[in-house]
Structures are given as C-alpha cells and as structure tokens.
Amino acid sequence: MRLSLKYALYLSVVNIILLTSVFAISEWLLWHDATRLENELHQQAITEYRQTQEHTLIKTADYLSQRLFNPLYQTQVGLLNRIIDNELKMWLPLERVWVANVEGFVITDGTPENSAFLQTLSVPLDELNAQTAILRSLEHGYFLAFAVKSEQTIAGYVELELNDDALQAAVERQSFSIASTLNQFIDSLRNIGLFALVVILLLTILFSWLVSVSLSKPLIRLRKAAINIAKGNFTHQLAVSSKDEIGDVITSFNIMATDLKHYTNELKQAKTVAESANQAKTVFLANVSHELRTPLNAILGYAQLLQRDHLSPQQQHHGIETIQQSGEHLLTLINDILDLAKMEEGHMALFPVDFHLPNFLQELVDMFRIRAHQKSLQFHYQPSVTLPLGVHADDKRLRQILINLLSNAVKFTHSGSIRLEVHWQADMLTCTISDTGVGIPEAILPYIFTPFQQTGDKYQKAEGAGLGLSITQKLIEMMEGSIQVESVLRKGSCFEFQIPCAQTHYVPIHTTVSPTLVISDICGYETSAAHNSPYTVLLAEKNDLNREVLSALLTDLGFHLLLADSRQQILSAALTTAPDLLIIDLLLPALEGIQTIRQLRTHHQFAQTPIIGVTTASADQPQMALLRSSGCSTFLYKPYTMTELLQCLQTHLALTWRFHANAQAMNLDAIPLEVMHSENENQHLTAEQAEQLHELAQMGDFHALSHYLASLVEANAGLTVLTQELQQFADNFDDTAIIQRVQPYLSQATTTL
Amino acid sequence: MRLFYLIIICFISNLLPCTVQADVQILRLGIINERKNEPDYMLKLYRDLVQQLNQGLQAQQLKIELVTVSDQTALIEQVRAGQLALIMESTFSGLKLKQEANMQPFLLGWRKGLREYHSVFFTKQDSDIQQINDLKGKTIAFESLRSTSAYALPTAYLTQAGFQILPQGTAINTQEAIQYLLAGDEQTQAYWVVLGKAQAGAFNNGDWQKLPETLRNKLRIFAQTPDILRWLVLLNENMAAAHKTVLTQAFLDLSNTTKGQAALKASLIDHFEALTETDFANLEKAEQLIQFIPEN
The missing domain is CATH 3.40.190.10 (Periplasmic binding protein-like II)
Structure with missing residues (x-):
C-alpha cells in the first residue's frame, strides 16, 4: 500500500470515529435538551392556559351573571334551559351546571331530566354572596360558582363544573405543536448535522488525502533523491517548499547531500593524497634508505680503515671527522622524521618566549651569509625599519622555519643571490626568502609541502629527505600563520610566510644559541666548590652498545660510573653508593625504570638527586603524562647527542668543563656577547655619530635624539638594528643605556684616534 | 293583405301557449x-x-x-x-x-x-287543589296568550265552567277570580308551580309527558279539557x-x-x-269553546 494511501486511510478512520462520536454525543445532547425543553414548554403551556382559562372563566362568570339575571329573576326555567343549551354549552366545556334560585335550590341543571332539581348548592350562599366568583381547580377541570345579581339584587346562583377535556385538548394541541415544532427543529438539525457530517467526512477524506500526499510527496522526493545519492549523483538538490519540519528535513537532506558530496570529494582527494603520500613515502623510503646507507657506508668504511695500523695520523683524523659528519647527517635526518611524526601525532607543542628579534635575525643572517659566501652567492638582508626589538614567539621553531627555508635557498641556488626581507606590522611578522635558484616546476609546486615530497633534479633530490618544507608549513600553521610560494623554473623561488608575533617590552640582548660543546675538545671537568671528589654517575641502560659508549665517554671525562640493567641492581647500587646523578633508561622492561625512580624518590636521600630519564621522542600522550609524573629531573630523547648529555650533566651537577689547551677559545661561555656580534662595517657607528648620540643622551634631549636616529637610518640602512635598539632606550628615557651602548664606538674612535 | 294578417295571427297564436305556460x-x-x-x-x-x-x-x-x-x-x-x-x-x-x-x-x-290533544291542569303533589273549583283565588300559569293548549283551551274551558280568568294583579276580588301568569314556555309553567310562583298550570298532554320525570313527579294532574285536533x-x-x-x-x-x-x-x-266527520264534529265543539276565550 502506498504511503499516502495508508496515511489517508488512517486519518480518515480516525476522523470518522471522532466525527461519529461527536455526532452521537450531539444527538444525545440534542434529544436530552429537546425533551427537557418540551416538558418545560408543556408545563408552561399548561400554566399559561390555566391562567388564561381562569381569567376567562372569571369574565365568563360576570357575563353569565348579566345574561342569566332576568330569566333567573323571573324563574323562566325554559329560557334558562335554552340559554344553557344554546349558549353555555356552546361556549364552555360544561361538565355540570346548576342554576339555583335565590334560596339556593337548584331549579335546573340544564338537562332534560333536571335530576338536580331542588338540590342545594355545594357552596354556601354567604360565600357566594361575598365574592364575585369562586373558582377552584379540580383534578380534571374547574369549578366555578357565582351569584347572579344586578347591583344589589340577587336573582339566583350558578355552579359550573368544566371538564378539562378542552384544557387537555388545548394543552395537547399546544404541546403537540411544540413537540412537532421541536421535532421538526430536531429533524432539521439532525438533517443538517447528517449533511454536515457527510460533507465533513468527505472533506476529511479529501483533507486526509491532501495531508497524506503533502506528507508523503516530500518523502517520495527524498526517497528518489536518496536513491540518486546512493548511485553517486550528489548534484541533485531538493526544492524546499515549506518551512515546517518537512522543509527542515529537506534542508538537512540537501546539506547532507552537499556534505556527502564535499566529503566524498575530500575522501577522493584524501585518497589521492594518501596514495600520493604513500607513493612518496615509498620513494622516500628508497631515498632514506639511500640517505641512510650513504653516511653509514662512510662510517663503516672509515671504521674499517681505522682498524688498519698503517694509516697516518692525518688519514685517521680525516676518517674520524668523516664518521662524525656522517653521524650528524644521520641524526639530522632522524630528527626531521621525528619532528614530522610529532606534528602529525599532535605531540609538538609551542613554547613562546620574549626574545630580541633583531639579534635573533642577525644570528641567522650571519650563519647563512657564511654558507652563501662558501657557494659564492650574495646574501641580502633587508629588515624593516619598523621591526620591534622585543617580540613574543617560539624562537626555536621560528629559527627552524627560517633555517629550513634559507637552507633550501642556499641548497638550490647555484649562482646569484639570496634575499631575506623581514617586516612587522600590527603584530604580524612577515618573512620573505627569495633566491635566484633552479626554481620549482609548476606541476610540482602544489605538492612541495607534502611530506616526503622532494623537488629539484635527481641530484638535488639525493641531498634531502623532502621533509623540510612540510615541517615548515606545519610549524607555521601551528603558529596560526600561513606560507605562500611563487617560483619560476630556472629563475628562482620566493617563499613568504606570516605569523602572529606580538611586540613586547624591551628584551635585553642575550644569546639564544647555546655554545656548542665539541666533545673532542673536552678533557675533563671541574667540580663545584662544595664537591671535591669526582662525581658518581649511575647509568642504567638496557642497550649494551649504548651502555658501552656512554661508559667510555663518562669514564674518559673523569666520572665514577656505576652500571645497572635491572630495577634491583639500580636500587642496590644507589642505596649502597649514593650516586650524584642517575641516568636511567625509562624503557626498561615492564616500566621498571619509572617504578624504580618513584621508589628511589621515596628515600629521603634521593629526594633532590638529579635523575635523567632517557626515553623516545615518539612517546604518546598517556606515556608523556606517565613520564612527567615519574619524578625525573629532566629527560633525554633518543636519539640524543653526546653534547646534549654533557649539557645536562653541566646543568644538574654544576660542573665546569675543562678543554684541551688548543680548544679553549671554543668555550663560548667565556666569550663576551658583544664580540659574538659580527656586525658589518656599515653597521658601525662612526665616532662622530656615537659622540653626537652620547651628547644628546647626556643632555636628555630624547626628542632630538629620535630625529637623529631616524636620519642615521635614512643615511645607512645597515644601522637599522642598532638605531632601533637605541630608539627603544630613548622611548624609555634610559639615557644610561644609550651611553653604555654607544660607549664602545666612542672608545673605538678614541683608540683609532 | 290577407296573407299578411294570417301570418300575424299565426305568430301571435304561437306566442300564446308560451305566455300561458309561464x-x-x-x-x-x-x-x-x-x-x-x-x-x-x-x-x-x-x-x-x-x-x-x-x-x-x-x-x-x-x-x-x-x-x-x-x-x-x-x-x-x-x-x-x-x-x-x-x-x-x-x-x-x-x-x-x-x-x-x-x-x-x-x-x-x-x-x-299528536293527532289531537287536550289541556291538563296540574298542581303540586302536595297542593290542596283537587278540582278546577279549587282554582278560585289561585294563580295559574299559562304559556302565552296565543297558545291554544296552554292558554286558549284551558281558559275557554274554565270560563265555560263559570270561572273568571284575569291576569295576575288585575282581579278585584281575588278570592273569586282565577289569576294567571304567562311563563313563556311549558316547562317554566311547571317549574313555577313547583316553586310556588303559581298554584297550578295548564298545557297539553303532550307537554306533560315531556316534563322531566323529577319535575313531573312533583306534580299531579287534577283536571283536563276535551280533546281538540x-x-x-x-x-x-x-x-x-x-x-x-x-x-x-x-x-x-x-x-x-x-x-x-x-x-x-x-x-x-x-x-x-x-x-273525517268525527274531526269536523270535534271542530264544531271547539268552535263553541272559542267564544269562552277571554278577550285580551
């Protein structure tokens, strides 16, 4: 059965039942009210008729009194009988008539027999004489008695009994008329009701049909549309013909169809991308394999060579350097892969800090200016004059972004120049890195940010893993920024990104780059003043190879080393010897590492002992939470470098590394920061300029000083960073800082002089 | 000319029967x-x-x-x-x-x-009137002056018998005369007698039979006139x-x-x-009575 027909049938049956019930109830109420009304009208008719009848009878008594006076006064019985026969009986429904003489004796009862002759009236004469008439209601009529008199002369008396046949007949006629009228009215109402019922039923059926059609029609349309969608036709949209629930359903269906279309397309695209990514990953694995094999080959090859005795010291040193470079290359490759994995799994977090932006940029510029110079490329750095000194951002990740982009620029540019432009406006930092390199083919351009996608020719592909741009884009997006690229094949490329970067108050200049520790330059350490014996380090490493390397390194540097590879050994060794620092591999079986640390922390003597937890960088969120609650002082993420390990030791044991004599200069901690600035010649203030600024600062004329700084920038853009720093001091009315900052230039001038 | 007169005569003769018939x-x-x-x-x-x-x-x-x-x-x-x-x-x-x-x-x-009738004299059952002689000084009720049986015949009969019949209130010697009242109808005559308005009454024997039994039972006939048609x-x-x-x-x-x-x-x-002959004889007797009807 069709849906519309089913709805129509249901609605019709329900409506018919309802209407029939309503009609039956109405009919009963009508009958009930009509009966009650009929009885009331009947009683009213009786009452009204009786009142009328009584009034009429009183009048009749008066009339009869006049009419009968003379005959009765003259005792003309015959005439009285004729009057009774011809008049009274014609007018009144007489049951009995007694005409009595003045003595109260009946002289005629109006019948031929006159059987009441000489009988006494039923009503006392005194009572009759006192009243105009006596009227009483009998069970079936009236009793009327009156004296026949004219003025004061009484001719006789009359008693009448009137039956109520006429009354009954009249009332019956009236009741019949009322009942008939009521019945006609009820019949009319019933007929109207029946007609209305039939009409309403027909209308109900029609309405039910229309309702069911109106309900089912959209459903049928939805069904057809659903079939179309099931067949993959997403373009069909249903017209929304109403604003009711059906309209909402159709609207939702259309939205669903649109979303399905959208999601299907997205799925297709995702599938394509996934397939592409999978393909890229396959290619990448091949590349990575090659990438990994290349340095490994070098490492293994040179390792084998070093086992031979006839190598000269120069050849041995070269072989060691090659092994180290190949290892670092492998580490970079692995770090990139780990970063990408972190970002894709959502484990990458930003740690924004306040830092000195011009200095930050200058360090990068210095780094890549050297690299560019090594490839005979020009490097142009063009910062905006509006760059703030202090900004709030994740400097490490921003550095990673710029290094990636600048590294690519250097890598893919064989001649010409590389340009870095930096602008800042409205808390938005814009960096533009352009080169005159090989460019990117237009067909590849859309995929350059895809992970494991490499660009460039086969040779160039071999130099990287294809993760740099992908990591860069994801980092920018994490910072809620965006990146764009324009490239012309064999002409060059231009990458530009924008990230939110709020300005902060003045940030003192300090190096953001930790000095690089060169393990080969370290020969030992100096303990802190409170500790006069070598530090004891407990090392719990499951991997034998790692344990041996670490043991060799730490022992060589002068640490007293304890080894353990189980929970019991750790606890036993720790409680026995009380080491100054513990390095524990947290991935010991069955979480032994974490539980061991927790157990150690319960001992009072290990409450403050530094414990370095070694774990993997790919730990998931629950595991990260577990690690944080383990009680470790810090973590090293595998694969970590020896430098990172040494920095951790330096931090937690407060020791000072001792270097070989020829490597003392590399201890960057001892190098003053100012010397680290490798400012160009055009970034120097002349003695005159420094003197002028010194004088204005001493005078406290900051307004003139600001004008002077602006004129310096206009004359020499290379002074932008310095002048911005000085302007920052001027804005803070810090004349002392200005004087200190320009002091070296004054001294230089003096020395020169 | 003769023919003309003949036609006229014939025409008139044709009209005559019509006139006579109408x-x-x-x-x-x-x-x-x-x-x-x-x-x-x-x-x-x-x-x-x-x-x-x-x-x-x-x-x-x-x-x-x-x-x-x-x-x-x-x-x-x-x-x-x-x-x-x-x-x-x-x-x-x-x-x-x-x-x-x-x-x-x-x-x-x-x-x-009735083919013929006579007038009856009646009084109450308990009346002391036994014969027409007892009517002296009494009042008798008649119907009307033009009534044969309820006035003319009884008054002629009484007059013939030597009584003086006078309207009530006109007699000088009320003890000798018989005074009469006109009741208007026969029933009233009877009622008047019963009710005492008159001591006797007279009307024909047919009317007597028509009196209600209750009324008639209270009356009695004490004399009657000869029959007349x-x-x-x-x-x-x-x-x-x-x-x-x-x-x-x-x-x-x-x-x-x-x-x-x-x-x-x-x-x-x-x-x-x-x-019949008898009827004519009866009429002759009646003619004799007529002279005794009092002049009004």
Whole structure:
C-alpha cells in the first residue's frame, strides 16, 4: 500500500470515529435538551392556559351573571334551559351546571331530566354572596360558582363544573405543536448535522488525502533523491517548499547531500593524497634508505680503515671527522622524521618566549651569509625599519622555519643571490626568502609541502629527505600563520610566510644559541666548590652498545660510573653508593625504570638527586603524562647527542668543563656577547655619530635624539638594528643605556684616534 | 293583405301557449311567528316543507310562498285582503280564522306526535287543589296568550265552567277570580308551580309527558279539557276546487317520499291527513269553546 494511501486511510478512520462520536454525543445532547425543553414548554403551556382559562372563566362568570339575571329573576326555567343549551354549552366545556334560585335550590341543571332539581348548592350562599366568583381547580377541570345579581339584587346562583377535556385538548394541541415544532427543529438539525457530517467526512477524506500526499510527496522526493545519492549523483538538490519540519528535513537532506558530496570529494582527494603520500613515502623510503646507507657506508668504511695500523695520523683524523659528519647527517635526518611524526601525532607543542628579534635575525643572517659566501652567492638582508626589538614567539621553531627555508635557498641556488626581507606590522611578522635558484616546476609546486615530497633534479633530490618544507608549513600553521610560494623554473623561488608575533617590552640582548660543546675538545671537568671528589654517575641502560659508549665517554671525562640493567641492581647500587646523578633508561622492561625512580624518590636521600630519564621522542600522550609524573629531573630523547648529555650533566651537577689547551677559545661561555656580534662595517657607528648620540643622551634631549636616529637610518640602512635598539632606550628615557651602548664606538674612535 | 294578417295571427297564436305556460300561480301560505325574538324562526321551520310542496305543485303551475305574520290579527287581515291562500295553525286559531276570514279547514296535521290533544291542569303533589273549583283565588300559569293548549283551551274551558280568568294583579276580588301568569314556555309553567310562583298550570298532554320525570313527579294532574285536533291546514274558501284538490294531494304526498318525510320532520309535523266527520264534529265543539276565550 502506498504511503499516502495508508496515511489517508488512517486519518480518515480516525476522523470518522471522532466525527461519529461527536455526532452521537450531539444527538444525545440534542434529544436530552429537546425533551427537557418540551416538558418545560408543556408545563408552561399548561400554566399559561390555566391562567388564561381562569381569567376567562372569571369574565365568563360576570357575563353569565348579566345574561342569566332576568330569566333567573323571573324563574323562566325554559329560557334558562335554552340559554344553557344554546349558549353555555356552546361556549364552555360544561361538565355540570346548576342554576339555583335565590334560596339556593337548584331549579335546573340544564338537562332534560333536571335530576338536580331542588338540590342545594355545594357552596354556601354567604360565600357566594361575598365574592364575585369562586373558582377552584379540580383534578380534571374547574369549578366555578357565582351569584347572579344586578347591583344589589340577587336573582339566583350558578355552579359550573368544566371538564378539562378542552384544557387537555388545548394543552395537547399546544404541546403537540411544540413537540412537532421541536421535532421538526430536531429533524432539521439532525438533517443538517447528517449533511454536515457527510460533507465533513468527505472533506476529511479529501483533507486526509491532501495531508497524506503533502506528507508523503516530500518523502517520495527524498526517497528518489536518496536513491540518486546512493548511485553517486550528489548534484541533485531538493526544492524546499515549506518551512515546517518537512522543509527542515529537506534542508538537512540537501546539506547532507552537499556534505556527502564535499566529503566524498575530500575522501577522493584524501585518497589521492594518501596514495600520493604513500607513493612518496615509498620513494622516500628508497631515498632514506639511500640517505641512510650513504653516511653509514662512510662510517663503516672509515671504521674499517681505522682498524688498519698503517694509516697516518692525518688519514685517521680525516676518517674520524668523516664518521662524525656522517653521524650528524644521520641524526639530522632522524630528527626531521621525528619532528614530522610529532606534528602529525599532535605531540609538538609551542613554547613562546620574549626574545630580541633583531639579534635573533642577525644570528641567522650571519650563519647563512657564511654558507652563501662558501657557494659564492650574495646574501641580502633587508629588515624593516619598523621591526620591534622585543617580540613574543617560539624562537626555536621560528629559527627552524627560517633555517629550513634559507637552507633550501642556499641548497638550490647555484649562482646569484639570496634575499631575506623581514617586516612587522600590527603584530604580524612577515618573512620573505627569495633566491635566484633552479626554481620549482609548476606541476610540482602544489605538492612541495607534502611530506616526503622532494623537488629539484635527481641530484638535488639525493641531498634531502623532502621533509623540510612540510615541517615548515606545519610549524607555521601551528603558529596560526600561513606560507605562500611563487617560483619560476630556472629563475628562482620566493617563499613568504606570516605569523602572529606580538611586540613586547624591551628584551635585553642575550644569546639564544647555546655554545656548542665539541666533545673532542673536552678533557675533563671541574667540580663545584662544595664537591671535591669526582662525581658518581649511575647509568642504567638496557642497550649494551649504548651502555658501552656512554661508559667510555663518562669514564674518559673523569666520572665514577656505576652500571645497572635491572630495577634491583639500580636500587642496590644507589642505596649502597649514593650516586650524584642517575641516568636511567625509562624503557626498561615492564616500566621498571619509572617504578624504580618513584621508589628511589621515596628515600629521603634521593629526594633532590638529579635523575635523567632517557626515553623516545615518539612517546604518546598517556606515556608523556606517565613520564612527567615519574619524578625525573629532566629527560633525554633518543636519539640524543653526546653534547646534549654533557649539557645536562653541566646543568644538574654544576660542573665546569675543562678543554684541551688548543680548544679553549671554543668555550663560548667565556666569550663576551658583544664580540659574538659580527656586525658589518656599515653597521658601525662612526665616532662622530656615537659622540653626537652620547651628547644628546647626556643632555636628555630624547626628542632630538629620535630625529637623529631616524636620519642615521635614512643615511645607512645597515644601522637599522642598532638605531632601533637605541630608539627603544630613548622611548624609555634610559639615557644610561644609550651611553653604555654607544660607549664602545666612542672608545673605538678614541683608540683609532 | 290577407296573407299578411294570417301570418300575424299565426305568430301571435304561437306566442300564446308560451305566455300561458309561464303564468305560475302563487299561493301564499300564512304562518304566525311563534318566537318574537327570532323573526326567521318559522321561515326556517317550514322552508323545506314548502319546497317539497312546490315540487308537487310545479306541474300544476302552482307555487306556495311562505308568509309569516306577527300575530293572529295580522293573519286575519291578510286573509281578508286576499293575500293569503292557505293557513297552517292550531285548532283554535284556525277556527278563529274560519269565523272571521272565511278560511276552511281541509286537512289536519299530526304535530309533535299528536293527532289531537287536550289541556291538563296540574298542581303540586302536595297542593290542596283537587278540582278546577279549587282554582278560585289561585294563580295559574299559562304559556302565552296565543297558545291554544296552554292558554286558549284551558281558559275557554274554565270560563265555560263559570270561572273568571284575569291576569295576575288585575282581579278585584281575588278570592273569586282565577289569576294567571304567562311563563313563556311549558316547562317554566311547571317549574313555577313547583316553586310556588303559581298554584297550578295548564298545557297539553303532550307537554306533560315531556316534563322531566323529577319535575313531573312533583306534580299531579287534577283536571283536563276535551280533546281538540292538533294542527289544521285551512284554505281560502274562494280557492278553485282544482287547486284545493291539487294542494290536498300535495300535502298528503309529503309523507310518501323520503324528502317529504324529512321536510315534515323538520317542521315538527308527522304527516297530514284528511279530516273525517268525527274531526269536523270535534271542530264544531271547539268552535263553541272559542267564544269562552277571554278577550285580551
């Protein structure tokens, strides 16, 4: 059965039942009210008729009194009988008539027999004489008695009994008329009701049909549309013909169809991308394999060579350097892969800090200016004059972004120049890195940010893993920024990104780059003043190879080393010897590492002992939470470098590394920061300029000083960073800082002089 | 010329039969209206009777027209004036017309079931009146002055017997005279006697039988008059014999048809019949009594 027909049938049956019930109830109420009304009208008719009848009878008594006076006064019985026969009986429904003489004796009862002759009236004469008439209601009529008199002369008396046949007949006629009228009215109402019922039923059926059609029609349309969608036709949209629930359903269906279309397309695209990514990953694995094999080959090859005795010291040193470079290359490759994995799994977090932006940029510029110079490329750095000194951002990740982009620029540019432009406006930092390199083919351009996608020719592909741009884009997006690229094949490329970067108050200049520790330059350490014996380090490493390397390194540097590879050994060794620092591999079986640390922390003597937890960088969120609650002082993420390990030791044991004599200069901690600035010649203030600024600062004329700084920038853009720093001091009315900052230039001038 | 006169004569001769045939003779029937307050009472009473008579008389070119008069005097005058051809009246009234207007009785009528009747004198059962002699000084109730049985006959009878009959209140010697009251109808006469308004009453024997039993039981008859015929049809003595014959036959034929019987009944008459010798003898006796009817 069709849906519309089913709805129509249901609605019709329900409506018919309802209407029939309503009609039956109405009919009963009508009958009930009509009966009650009929009885009331009947009683009213009786009452009204009786009142009328009584009034009429009183009048009749008066009339009869006049009419009968003379005959009765003259005792003309015959005439009285004729009057009774011809008049009274014609007018009144007489049951009995007694005409009595003045003595109260009946002289005629109006019948031929006159059987009441000489009988006494039923009503006392005194009572009759006192009243105009006596009227009483009998069970079936009236009793009327009156004296026949004219003025004061009484001719006789009359008693009448009137039956109520006429009354009954009249009332019956009236009741019949009322009942008939009521019945006609009820019949009319019933007929109207029946007609209305039939009409309403027909209308109900029609309405039910229309309702069911109106309900089912959209459903049928939805069904057809659903079939179309099931067949993959997403373009069909249903017209929304109403604003009711059906309209909402159709609207939702259309939205669903649109979303399905959208999601299907997205799925297709995702599938394509996934397939592409999978393909890229396959290619990448091949590349990575090659990438990994290349340095490994070098490492293994040179390792084998070093086992031979006839190598000269120069050849041995070269072989060691090659092994180290190949290892670092492998580490970079692995770090990139780990970063990408972190970002894709959502484990990458930003740690924004306040830092000195011009200095930050200058360090990068210095780094890549050297690299560019090594490839005979020009490097142009063009910062905006509006760059703030202090900004709030994740400097490490921003550095990673710029290094990636600048590294690519250097890598893919064989001649010409590389340009870095930096602008800042409205808390938005814009960096533009352009080169005159090989460019990117237009067909590849859309995929350059895809992970494991490499660009460039086969040779160039071999130099990287294809993760740099992908990591860069994801980092920018994490910072809620965006990146764009324009490239012309064999002409060059231009990458530009924008990230939110709020300005902060003045940030003192300090190096953001930790000095690089060169393990080969370290020969030992100096303990802190409170500790006069070598530090004891407990090392719990499951991997034998790692344990041996670490043991060799730490022992060589002068640490007293304890080894353990189980929970019991750790606890036993720790409680026995009380080491100054513990390095524990947290991935010991069955979480032994974490539980061991927790157990150690319960001992009072290990409450403050530094414990370095070694774990993997790919730990998931629950595991990260577990690690944080383990009680470790810090973590090293595998694969970590020896430098990172040494920095951790330096931090937690407060020791000072001792270097070989020829490597003392590399201890960057001892190098003053100012010397680290490798400012160009055009970034120097002349003695005159420094003197002028010194004088204005001493005078406290900051307004003139600001004008002077602006004129310096206009004359020499290379002074932008310095002048911005000085302007920052001027804005803070810090004349002392200005004087200190320009002091070296004054001294230089003096020395020169 | 002769031919012209012949044509004229023939034309006139053809018209003559038509004229004679259309000449219906009207015979007026006189009746005294018995109810003064109902002028058309007698017309209605005898309308059907006259119509049936005319049915019988139509073939003889006779037609009866009913004429009502107020009283006997007017009736006599109209008879004398030749305006009335026949009369229907009671015996005494008819005989008066015979005496004073030469009307001749030729049919008698049964009226109200009586061929002949007499007047009865009645009094209360407990009255001391036993005979007409006891009526002296008493009051007797009659119907009306023109009533035969309830006035003329009893007063003539009493007068013939030597009593003086006077209206109540006119007698000088109330102990010797009999005073009378006019009750208007026979029943009232009886009631008056019972109720004591009169000590005696008189009306015909038919009315006595019609009295309610309760009333009659309270009365008793103490004397009665001789019988006289109940109803007479009188003709003008100058009427043609052929007409008399035709009329006689028409009256007698009424009882032979259903419509005639209905008409008779509507007129309170049972039927008509011819007068016998005995009837004429009775009429002669009645004529003698008439002279004793008191003058009013």
